[in-house]
Each structure stands twice: as structure tokens, then as C-alpha cells.
Amino acid sequence: MHTNPGIEESRHHPALPSLLAAYHLATEAEKGRPVAGPDELPERYRAEVTDPAGAFAGDTVLVAGPAEGCVVLTAGGELKRLWVAPQARGRGLATALVTEALRRAGERGTGSVRLSVWRWRADALALYRRLGFRPARPWDAREGLLSLEWRPGTAEVRRLTPGEVRERAAGGLAALLVDAVDGGASIGFLAPLEPAEAAAWWTEAAGVREVWAALDPRGRVLGAVTLARDGKANGRHRGEIARLVVHREARGQGIARRLLTAAEAHAAATGLTLLVLDTQTDSPAEHLYRATGWTPAGTIPDFAADPAGTLRPTTLYYKRLAP
Missing domain, CATH: 3.40.630.30 (Gcn5-related N-acetyltransferase (GNAT))
Known part of the structure; x- marks a missing residue:
């Protein structure tokens, strides 16, 4: 690992x-x-x-x-x-x-x-x-x-329909999560992550979360991000960004930033005014969030275990969107 x-x-x-x-x-x-x-x-x-x-x-x-x-x-x-x-x-x-x-x-x-x-x-x-x-x-x-x-890749970033998420759940999307966990990313799973468990997560997410994927010219999944809208009556103005992952072989091409930008733009265009997320403290992802205008709200010690099972702190972030 x-x-x-x-x-x-x-x-x-x-x-x-x-x-x-x-x-x-x-x-x-x-x-x-x-x-x-x-x-x-x-x-x-x-x-x-x-x-x-x-x-x-x-x-x-x-x-x-x-x-x-x-x-x-x-x-x-x-x-x-x-x-x-x-x-x-x-x-x-x-x-x-x-x-x-x-x-x-x-x-x-x-x-x-x-x-x-x-x-x-x-x-x-x-x-x-x-x-x-x-x-x-x-x-x-x-x-x-x-x-x-x-040279930077030419990945296409687009929102997947629920049907497309289900179609790719057991293939490229599952492989993406397995690669992320194998690489040490703290995204809610313990290692080793079985492909079937990863596929089940995407299948359950279809229709509940909005999903963007980065696809290479051959249609391979290089990265993904999800947006979950708050269903409570007093929280319909906000959403949560989660599972922003890029395959290790495709990193360094600006794909994570493009995925995040696409999700933020869609959130703003569909009426959301506030986004939140959490990430492992001192993880590489923090640099991206700070560089793209996200504000740290605080850190919680021992919030979640990393893939190896060790408890790590998590930092909460928020971003206000223009109405």
C-alpha cells in the first residue's frame, strides 16, 4: 500500500x-x-x-x-x-x-x-x-x-446520468475507489476495498447523488466527484461535495480541479448557495480546496480512520456560492 x-x-x-x-x-x-x-x-x-x-x-x-x-x-x-x-x-x-x-x-x-x-x-x-x-x-x-x-491529458469532464452511474458502477467507478483506497486516501472505506463493495456504493449513489466523471478519449474513468443535496426543509440551500478522487495514473493533469469546478458551477446554477465538505487534515486535497476558495471551519481530532484503520483528524470546509 x-x-x-x-x-x-x-x-x-x-x-x-x-x-x-x-x-x-x-x-x-x-x-x-x-x-x-x-x-x-x-x-x-x-x-x-x-x-x-x-x-x-x-x-x-x-x-x-x-x-x-x-x-x-x-x-x-x-x-x-x-x-x-x-x-x-x-x-x-x-x-x-x-x-x-x-x-x-x-x-x-x-x-x-x-x-x-x-x-x-x-x-x-x-x-x-x-x-x-x-x-x-x-x-x-x-x-x-x-x-x-x-503533457496534460485531454480528459472530458461531464455529469453522468443515474443510468450511466449504474452501468459504470462495477467497472471504472469501482476501480477508481479501489485505487484511491489502495493509495491511502481516506474516503470512508478500510483497506482492502473489495470491488463489489465499491460497486455497491456507486449503485446506491445513483439517483441520490449527482456524479461527475472525467473520461479519457477511450471512455475510461480517470476521476469522479459527487454532490449530495440536503433534503431537510431548512437545508435545501446547501449541498455536500464528497468522493473527489482521481486515479493515481491520471494525477497531475488538473483533473481534480476541473471536477470540483464542474460540480460547484452546477450547484450554483441550480440554486445552491452553500457547499460543505470534509477531508483528512494535512491530506494533499487540502491544498486544492484552499487554492479554490474553500474556507476551513475547524478540525475534529480522531474523526475517521484511514484505510489502515488509524484514527486521523478531519478538517471541515465550506464555500459560499454566488446566488
Whole structure:
């Protein structure tokens, strides 16, 4: 199971020099030019270790955990310096770091993200290909380097009819929930989530909740979100956003934001003036909600268990819609 580590954007993170040093020392060794320590690295690499904030001025530097991994997304759209400390590997940190970098690139409208990777780094190559990177025209002539490029997807976001929800319940919609829970998302289920249980949830939701899905050109479900209207006489002005999920292979393309925007626009157009939601405190989703104008109303400790069964705090959010 993959975890959802805390990822911080910081060019001044105290662990960054040691993470970058470890990356460069390992790379030099792999190239057959091992050095004894950071002071013996080539000058351009020493500069990164000595002064990361200066070396990456204007770039996005992401750090996972207290000192577990890092990646850099340059202002020009190049992904570099992906590193996870050996003791922290096997927990999905590399995927989380790259996915977060791609998400930010997609949200700021970056047309593409490029990178170069050494041919011998099979695990990294497999990761990049799984996340949608494809071979690109080389821009670095050094022998042994492969050039890859990622471009945002062209998913269609649309509201599904109750019949369409039922038709897709046991297929793409169920697979979406299973993937989310397997990835550590706290969305009301414990792991492992059986496909039949996920399908039953969607079947029950059809006709009760309004559902939007992001579909690729072949019709595969890449993401979904639901809107539940309050049926009480004194609450018909409000609705709840829930189950905003994007498949791990499709993250970083701005799909979550598009789904949320579609649901909010429909809610406003159909008379709702207030939306609420809750999400696990410090989860990646909080960044999206805060960035799109949602207001935190408070945090409840030990509100819900994560997929592994550990009680976690939940933060409640609300958003007022223009009448």
C-alpha cells in the first residue's frame, strides 16, 4: 500500500542539502566517477548542495517528510533531482513527489514537463512511464541519457446520468475507489476495498447523488466527484461535495480541479448557495480546496480512520456560492 506523505514546498528546507548531496554522490558513483564527499563534487553540483535556495531560485522544490525525499520542478518546466532516501523507499514517496510536481505544473498551465534520466535507472524509468512520460527529442547529448516529456491529458469532464452511474458502477467507478483506497486516501472505506463493495456504493449513489466523471478519449474513468443535496426543509440551500478522487495514473493533469469546478458551477446554477465538505487534515486535497476558495471551519481530532484503520483528524470546509 502506498502512503500519502506530507510534502512541503521549500528551497530552504534544512534537509535539502543532505538530500541533494546524496543524489549527486549516488549519481557520480553510477557514472563510474565516485567521490568521497560533497566537497569533491563537480562545481555546479556543489553549488546546489551549498546553496539550494540560490541554485533553484524561482523553481519549485518539494521535500517529502522530515528528510525522506525531494524533487525540483524548474520554472522552465524541467523535472530534476528526484531522490528518495534508501531507508524511506518502498512507500510510494517517489510517486507522490512526481505526482505533486505534475499537479502543480498542470494547475499553473504548463504545456509540458520534460526530464532526462539515465538508462540504467530502471525503477525511475518505470515510474515516469507509468505516470505518462513519453520519449522526447533529446536536448542533452550526454551518452546514456534518455529524454522524456509529459503533457496534460485531454480528459472530458461531464455529469453522468443515474443510468450511466449504474452501468459504470462495477467497472471504472469501482476501480477508481479501489485505487484511491489502495493509495491511502481516506474516503470512508478500510483497506482492502473489495470491488463489489465499491460497486455497491456507486449503485446506491445513483439517483441520490449527482456524479461527475472525467473520461479519457477511450471512455475510461480517470476521476469522479459527487454532490449530495440536503433534503431537510431548512437545508435545501446547501449541498455536500464528497468522493473527489482521481486515479493515481491520471494525477497531475488538473483533473481534480476541473471536477470540483464542474460540480460547484452546477450547484450554483441550480440554486445552491452553500457547499460543505470534509477531508483528512494535512491530506494533499487540502491544498486544492484552499487554492479554490474553500474556507476551513475547524478540525475534529480522531474523526475517521484511514484505510489502515488509524484514527486521523478531519478538517471541515465550506464555500459560499454566488446566488
